[in-house]
Amino acid sequence: MLYDRVEQTTSTTGTGTLSLIAPTDASRRGFVQAAGSGKPVFYCIETIDGLSYEYGYGTVTAGTPDTLTRTPIVSSNSNGLVNFGAGTKRVYSTLPASRAIVARAWCTFAGATGSVIASQNIASVTRNAAGVYTIAFAAPLFDGGYACAVTADASGGQYGFAPVVSNGGRSASQVSVRTFDSAGAGFDFPLVNIIVFGS
Numbered sequence: 001m002l003y004d005r006v007e008q009t010t011s012t013t014g015t016g017t018l019s020l021i022a023p024t025d026a027s028r029r030g031f032v033q034a035a036g037s038g039k040p041v042f043y044c045i046e047t048i049d050g051l052s053y054e055y056g057y058g059t060v061t062a063g064t065p066d067t068l069t070r071t072p073i074v075s076s077n078s079n080g081l082v083n084f085g086a087g088t089k090r091v092y093s094t095l096p097a098s099r100a101i102v103a104r105a106w107c108t109f110a111g112a113t114g115s116v117i118a119s120q121n122i123a124s125v126t127r128n129a130a131g132v133y134t135i136a137f138a139a140p141l142f143d144g145g146y147a148c149a150v151t152a153d154a155s156g157g158q159y160g161f162a163p164v165v166s167n168g169g170r171s172a173s174q175v176s177v178r179t180f181d182s183a184g185a186g187f188d189f190p191l192v193n194i195i196v197f198g199s
Contacts, residue, residue, distance in 0.1 A: 001042050001057065003034035006093035008066075010045070015081040018045065018068040018091060020060075030066060034093065037062035042095040045070075047087065054082045055096045073099065104146065105137050106195040111152065111179060111188035131179040131186030135194060140172040146198030152179045152189035 007028040009021045023030055035041050041060050046053040053076050058069035074096045075082050105121035114127035123138040148170070169176055177194060181187035 001035075001040050002095060003029070003031075003041070003093045005029050006031055006034045006041075008091045010089050010091050011087070012089075013084055013086055015070070015083050017058075018070065020066045020068055020091060022065075031060040031068060031091075031093065032062045032066045035060055037066075041068070042093060042099075043068060043070075043091055044094045045082070045084070045089050045091050047084070047089055052076050052082050052084060055094070057095075101197065104141055104196045104198065105135075106193075107135060108191055108193045109133075111190060111192045117191070127188070129186060130188050131181075132176070133178070133192065134174055134176050136174045137172075137196075141196070141198070143172050144170045146170075146196050148175055148177075148194065148196050150177050150179070151193045152187075153191040153193075154189070 005028055007025070008023055008030055010018045011021070012018045020031065031041055031043075038059060038061060040057055042055075042057050044053060044055045054070065054072050055074045056070055056072040058071055061067050068091065070081060072079060072081055077083070103120070105119075107119040107122040107125065108117045109115060109119075109125045110117065111131070112127075114125040114133060116122060116125055121138045123136040126134045126136075128134060175196070177192075179187055179189055179192055
């Protein structure tokens, strides 16, 4: 729903669906080019002077011209639809900071080996023993005050329990986690998933 280098203009007035004008700057893309027709997108519409603005989400549809529906999140009109007047308005892909909940790190790895399958901001996963792992961040976080969720994919009727533990620690550079089977013993599940939010 959020795309890089997407910026268009509109001369649409009122509170309805926008008619989008193609980008004039070759370094910018249109919403349909970036997202595809019929897809949801985050947007900001603002007057050239920046006094009237609307952050929200809508659906972009290919056509002549392309269009964008509007559902406001934050706006200069008490967070409601802005009744835009005549003139050119910028329309670009973004979202309000209050909605920007972004994972600082995440990873899926093989429980038996610690081998990383997919990740972001993960330097390595070390398997210390059955169900015991140390996950090192590629770019350290600010401190250890982050939220961390861990899940394990079930195997052969086992159920995955994966608490983050303080034994082994959590710090700005790494976190230690353990996975257990239904009997409470350390267990290597086929896949272990971790996501970190916060500092």
